[in-house]
Amino acid sequence: MRVWASAHAVDDFYQGLVPAAVPYFVLERDFSYVQASGLALAATLGSALPQVPIGLLADRYRMRWMSPLGVSLAGIGAGLSGLVSSYPVVFALLLLAGAGVAMFHPPAGRDARRAAGGSATAMSYFAAGGSVGFFVAPALVTPALDNFGMGATALFVPPAVLMGFILLRHHHRSAAPVARKVQHQGVDRPGLFAALTAVEVVRSTVSTGLNTFISLYWIRHLAASSGLGGTALALELGGGVLGTLLGGRLADRMGMVRTVQIGNAAMLPALWLMLICDDRYYALPLALLVGLISNIPFAVLIKLGQDYLPSRPGTAAGVTLGLAVSAGGLFMPLLGSVATHHGPRGALMVLATVPVLAVLLSTALREPAHHGTEPVEHARSSPESVEDAPPATT
Template structure:
């Protein structure tokens, strides 16, 4: 009987969140499309590594920095078109970049794509929370959608780019336009939910929110570091083939999707703060196991476990941030889904310097200690107001 009830609730969660989860998947696909396409710009157009880094910077600047501002705008005005329009712009900008003939135009289009991503997250986070009501499990479906999109980008884009060249990015414009239209129609049919009719009570608590943001930056630094160096570790340290290094990265990303969903379920049972603490603590043995495992095939299981542990708090960050800022759900979503996630990537150059001196194995050794910072910061977080 209990299992039947749980099954009904799971279906109900998906029915409520499917448009938001799918839209988040499509939107974040274009965040993954940029790094997947950059090597082809280098190979086909002889861009330098510095120029290639500039393209990644354009997308990051566009997607990260404006999100808090757009969050404030989303909290002040309804702007039901903001999330669908941002989704469409993300796809059109990234898709046209491969057709652009000059570097400045490519850079500008990727910046516009990033701005589209930035426009989507605050408004979508606000309205998805209204649809999820008070369920962390439902909100985890929305968060997991983004992780799936980022994972699918290289898997779907790389074969197209290999076959047709960098101009094949244009093939991925239609999904953004179509999903933007579908989301807009969904907004019109469910306008009361879309404008976040359920307003949380209580004052905004900025100090806990800033502490939560710091915890997420630490988590994001771990995620970005593993995402960047795990394949290199497999190839250079464990001596595996390049293909197996790619499988290790895929295993970590799949674990991340699973961890996001599991984190929502755990939070509904034991609470959001405890879920953050469990995920942060579990990351330590998982990372140690990944670092000491001498066999690349067996290490794939450790890569999955690391992905689960590191991503377990992800959906909780979004929901808890909105609980700390009950009158500013768009601002909270903009920071937790955008700025804090991107800020973690700023620490990758530091890890890169460690890798240059001591190899990628030193990066993984360093990352084994990073969760301690997250645990210490999480211990300072207060319970959200009921």
């Protein structure tokens, strides 16, 4: 779990780099709000569209090279985006970064599930790794861009390449006789998984919108500096780390579905409290609160999704960690249009009403039946190797 949580942190750092860099693309490259929202869309398209086919492959074949290559591409694409001034090239580089994210999440989610067993708390450590990456991104990217300009994004390429190498070494160290195919036990519940995916898409819209516009809200509406805007984003993402860990512990005590429903309902008052406060300093703790509350269901939904699709944990991870989480970026151009006419505050006011949909959709979720759902490996003798397969369960 330590290896996968760390890799998840590095991978999602580059997703956090995009919203941290968006204000600088607006301020230094003179990109419009719609163009800035389009950068979030680029990262979304690259990460969302390939998730399902990659998840299906991860469920069928081990492909130990996929997650190392994915995290490396995520860093290379995002890191190089600040070196160019052409909007189409920046868009293409963020597409590449998104594709790297898509390659990482399904196999990493599959292996993290095996390490976590049946514990939502253990799975929350893996999920929190991604939240840590989001949190660290603005804390590092904002001062780097403030001091060195947009070209400083290139400083963040080496960590991705290094983590890719570490993952390859991890696979080699934990090698066993190769498994050509991976089979899993358990009864799938696609209807419940579809309802969960809908909840994830709604929550993703709120999360992506917050990450994209919260810094600009501080800068343009609250008349704060770019550094304070980056602080607001860092606090919101830092709250997400705490909320992810809290959600896992709550789920092990009070049930996964109830935790998701409480987290969705609590988003409404938290968002409106932040928007009501017009002081750029007093509103900072409210940004932390918004991040905490909005991320309580995050790890729980990942675990719940894999319990709804026990025969395809890689596909479930690809959807819950990738496709559904990234799908919110598809609505960013619409929010960008709202921001163009009504400012970043207008976009956030629209987002503050969206959790109502998540509350309604989450009423369709049910606690999963707990059967043996651990994966079973069927190995063949070969000099090649992959990670050790867990014993079959019944």
